[in-house]
Amino acid sequence: MTALDVARWQFGITTVYHFIFVPLTIGLSVLVAGMQTAWHVRKNPVYLRMTKFFGKLFLINFAIGVVTGIVQEFQFGMNWSDYSRFVGDVFGAPLAMEGLLAFFLESTFLGLWIFGWDKLSPRVHLATIWLAALGTNLSAYFILAANSWMQHPVGYRLNPITHRAELTSIAKVLTNSTTLVTFPHVLFGAFLTGGVFVVGVSAWHLARKRDTVLFGKAMRYGLVVSLIAAVGVSVSGDLQARIMTKQQPMKMAAAEALYTTSAPASFSLFTIGSLDGGQELWSVRAPHVLSFMATGDPNGKVEGIDDLHKAYEARYGPGSYKPVVPVTYWSFRLMIGFGFLAGLLALAGLWFQRRGSRWFHRAALASMALPFLANTMGWIFTEIGRQPWTVFGVLRTKDGVSPGVGLGSVVTSLTVFTLLYAALAVIAGVLMVRYVRSGPPSEEETTTEEPLPAFSY
């Protein structure tokens, strides 16, 4: 184990952990804003109770997303100082914009929303949750612009004297084709997460015949959002795959464990054989599908790992340019699989809704995990698939690590974060379950006439 390995594990663990909570925040912020809007428009108290119930769950989740986000911004400098020196001129800009344009908006207006129920007019109060949701979604845009630059660097030049990347066009960075397809993909994934969450929670209560009017409405709402999001996630994912094939062909080849260039290329659904797909004993393959996914043409040529590797060695010098194929291969499959099942649940739910099937309620509860798993797999896929690069074709991961930070420090940091995050997961989980079970506030609790300050703490 070197400091580099440990720093990579820390980045992986803290980022995956952070992104368990973030998509739910993004999805629920908009869903809860929608619920409050329904209350505002229709004046039916059931929507107010719905807003407050899901709003509370949203906040439990939001808090942990926020605090783990601080680590994200700091660890570039702490563990990846040479990366920071190299990319700061380009990469720092979207990060700073995220803080100034998105984080302030999100945190300030969420504070107003939590504490402002009786201090603001209903219309202004409604605006606060929408502005907080806007901030949350904007922050996703800026951080994805930063990440997309690592996947597909544009709008920069390499300074031959300092050997640093320098920004030449902020417009190109913010309208990077990778960003433009990744942003909707992540957003739809987040809405799917939020939608399936609402569906699962509603199913739990509906199965126990509690508050059936409220949860019936929430169920329908969650199902419709999930279905739209599932369609959106696949369409945007499809566009992304094509762009990825052009920009990072090695990632696509590794995703398929496609060693030799093929036209047409089949999509392997499932393989039994060596883990890296190098040897196949048995597999289920869909002919032409990979060609279509990668190029839009069912007979299109998809380059294989071995050929790409030769080309990269010719271009970048001798070395290894292969990502860890088994991880890339399986995370890609699992991402699609989990996402597909979540979409299927939404479709089945809309079908069964009229009859309220007990099996559906169980399935919905179990399915709450699916979008989270799909999100996690998606990030593992896209980040592992880019290796050995941090900035594709420009900077290798091993060249980005902090040279002055010793193994002891990084190990300490990894240990502290892993233990702390594990404890926080238990606490947040316990709270979440408790508040899901306790159900929405009663009507009298939400309609107190007294103009009293609202206290959250």
Place this chain on the structure above:
Amino acid sequence: MQLTTVWFVLIAVLWTGYFVLEGFDFGVGILLPALAPRRDAHSDIDRRVMINSIGPTWDGNEVWLLVAGGATFAAFPEWYASLFSGFYLPLLIILVALIVRGLAFEYRGKIDSARWRRNWDRAIFWGSAVPALLWGVAFADIVRGVPLDAGHHYTGTLFTLLNPYGLLAGLTTFGLFTLHGAVFLALKTRGEVRDRARLLLMRIWPPVVAVAAAFLLFTQVAHGKAATWVTASAAAVALLAAVTAALRGRDGWAFAGTALTVVLSVATLFGDLWPHVLPSTTNDAYGLTVHNAASTHYTLTVMTWVAVVFTPVVLAYQAWTYWVFRARLTRDVIPVATPAAPPVATGRAEPEKSTGPGRVAGPEGTTA
């Protein structure tokens, strides 16, 4: 003015905003056990008065830190890289502190159990006290300089940072933020919490003033310039004025005074630092300045436009938030029962008991 100067000033402004705003948040957290001791019958409700006084705004205040970090990354990547990798362990401790503290505010009232609350109260205290101290240490070390090699990499250890001057600075920020928090509570609350905050002020101001004066004097003797002697003296005057106003019960003026003290102290430190951003104690040439740490002119231009357009907007809505929540808090406006801590088994929150006007559960679905 050169753009590198503009960004040096802007980053100073962001840190100043952070310390002024989160400074009193830290103070409130540090004072939690002192102003609402466990043995007191009203301990819990007083703690809730205190926490609610910063409830709507603490998260927005903390974003100043994130933006300061992001702005440093964008405008002075070398500074960001050397500072954050060099001050590794103190930053790790600060991060852990900020994590448990942030969650403590959100989660403390979510389960009605004395043990649960006691643990989160500890998190609030330590999560406030530790960063309040360590930020002082960090900034003193930035001004003093740290061992850097030719590649601007930090070559010291944790104990290089924990030098006597750094620790004096840590005590200064700890003391100033505590005072700032006490003054804030006197301004934002009424009743027992305010009385205790004022009583405490009378006891703690002499040591705080002494430590702060010693720190500023040391700083100025070692690193001072004509201009920063002015700001440092003004900081001292502002601090004494704040104490005077506080002792006379002029809460608003006292708060303005402690806020100004923080502003002027941070201005002094940044003024002393200029044009360096992280001096090297091993060799002057290895140090980082606004010139060799900065991003390109184009990046700075872009970021300047972003800052010029959006900073006023942010300031406007944050100021508006403080205006919305300007009312003083008292025990009476806090709901009696711990909000929204329903028994699990019933599956439905018990309506909270009303014991009279002003004690009804707030109409907030987000009660907790």
